[in-house]
Amino acid sequence: MSQQELEQRIIEITASISPLFSESIEAAEQRLNSLTKPPGSLGKLEEIARQVAGITGEIAPDLAKRAVIVMAGDHGVCEEGISAFPAEVTPQMVMNFLAGGAAVNVLARGAGADVFCVDMGVNADLAHDSLINCKTRKGTANMTREAAMAREEALAAIIGGYELTEKLSREQGYRMFATGEMGIGNTTASAALCTVLGSMTPDEAVGLGTGINEERRKHKVDVVCRAIACNTPDARDPLDVLAKVGGLEIAGLVGVILGAAANRCLVVIDGFISSAAALVAASIAPEAAAYMIGSHLSQEQGHRKLMEQIGLSPMIHLDMRLGEGTGAVLGFHFIDAAVRIMREMATFESAGVSRG
Ligand SMILES: O=C(O)c1ccc[n+]([C@@H]2O[C@H](COP(=O)([O-])O)[C@@H](O)[C@H]2O)c1
Numbered sequence: 518m519s520q521q522e523l524e525q526r527i528i529e530i531t532a533s534i535s536p537l538f539s540e541s542i543e544a545a546e547q548r549l550n551s552l553t554k555p556p557g558s559l560g561k562l563e564e565i566a567r568q569v570a571g572i573t574g575e576i577a578p579d580l581a582k583r584a585v586i587v588m589a590g591d592h593g594v595c596e597e598g599i600s601a602f603p604a605e606v607t608p609q610m611v612m613n614f615l616a617g618g619a620a621v622n623v624l625a626r627g628a629g630a631d632v633f634c635v636d637m638g639v640n641a642d643l644a645h646d647s648l649i650n651c652k653t654r655k656g657t658a659n660m661t662r663e664a665a666m667a668r669e670e671a672l673a674a675i676i677g678g679y680e681l682t683e684k685l686s687r688e689q690g691y692r693m694f695a696t697g698e699m700g701i702g703n704t705t706a707s708a709a710l711c712t713v714l715g716s717m718t719p720d721e722a723v724g725l726g727t728g729i730n731e732e733r734r735k736h737k738v739d740v741v742c743r744a745i746a747c748n749t750p751d752a753r754d755p756l757d758v759l760a761k762v763g764g765l766e767i768a769g770l771v772g773v774i775l776g777a778a779a780n781r782c783l784v785v786i787d788g789f790i791s792s793a794a795a796l797v798a799a800s801i802a803p804e805a806a807a808y809m810i811g812s813h814l815s816q817e818q819g820h821r822k823l824m825e826q827i828g829l830s831p832m833i834h835l836d837m838r839l840g841e842g843t844g845a846v847l848g849f850h851f852i853d854a855a856v857r858i859m860r861e862m863a864t865f866e867s868a869g870v871s872r873g
Pocket residue numbers: 599600601602698699700701702703704705725726727728787788789790791815816817820837838839840841
């Protein structure tokens with residue numbers, strides 16, 4: 518596809534995302550109020566139940582087909598010494614995902630989810646039967662010196678994530694997705710996205726990532742400032758920002774989120790990097806935000822403010838900061854709980870319990 522065709526495709530995708538079904542939200546609300554509990558007493562589970570109904574059009578949908586999509590990509594900005602780990606961990610962890618040994622594999626098995634691992638731009642030649650190849654380039658450029666990627670590359674990566682998600686939904690019946698990622702250096706790119714597209718200062722957006730100390734965090738703040746000064750991304754054009762200071766796996770996740778929303782699927786958002794992708798997706802297509810469900814609050818310091826800016830509230834607080842989709846997959850358990858409440862709870866009428 519030419520750049521013009523890719524741009525046109527994004528416009529079409531954005532236009533295809535519909536608001537939630539309001540009648541189904543009302544039906545869910547009525548059902549919740551008929552169940553044997555004081556109104557509203559199941560808190561966020563009730564909110565989730567209404568949102569699930571609005572997304573799918575069903576009060577208690579079958580969400581057995583669920584997947585976590587782990588997008589992997591490398592970051593040229595690692596040259597600046599912004600991570601506690603070397604860049605070669607990205608391809609090494611991809612092989613670990615494919616072997617089933619990473620945290621996300623374990624938690625996905627516990628939540629009945631399938632793991633799809635995608636090479637969006639790992640800086641290595643990887644070959645494995647189960648690896649989905651969506652590589653646009655071998656890692657981004659060092660964004661303190663030039664744009665992380667060309668606009669066309671960012672567009673192609675979004676479309677890659679979109680098409681994968683659409684295919685999984687339409688051809689294989691997946692109805693619930695978790696966003697996952699792996700990319701040494703990607704908390705730096707995410708912090709830059711939050712600074713330009715969110716209303717955060719670099720100092721608020723930059724955290725410790727995989728575990729740097731405060732002195733290195735200060736240096737990371739300076740790296741984010743230099744990347745923004747070098748590229749002057751246009752905050753009114755989220756695709757420009759994504760291309761200049763984002764990442765290939767982040768672009769892939771933007772596509773996953775848009776693909777889920779366009780196909781009326783739930784998309785459960787993981788930690789800081791996934792939420793940065795969610796911010797980009799909501800900046801491109803505001804209607805997509807209604808399909809997002811926040812999972813956990815990451816320890817990465819910018820995450821709380823980022824979630825607030827997207828309008829997401831985390832279901833769980835477990836002091837995690839791993840990424841991979843681990844928090845999002847745990848979130849599946851709470852969505853299952855909300856659906857089960859809708860399906861199995863007795864009503865005041867059926868149980869013969871008096872209303873207040
Ligand atoms: O999801 C999070 O909130 C999160 C917070 C800190 C680190 N990570 C993971 O750690 C890697 C990025 O950290 P860093 O320090 O290399 O920028 C990347 O692979 C992420 O999946 C993830």
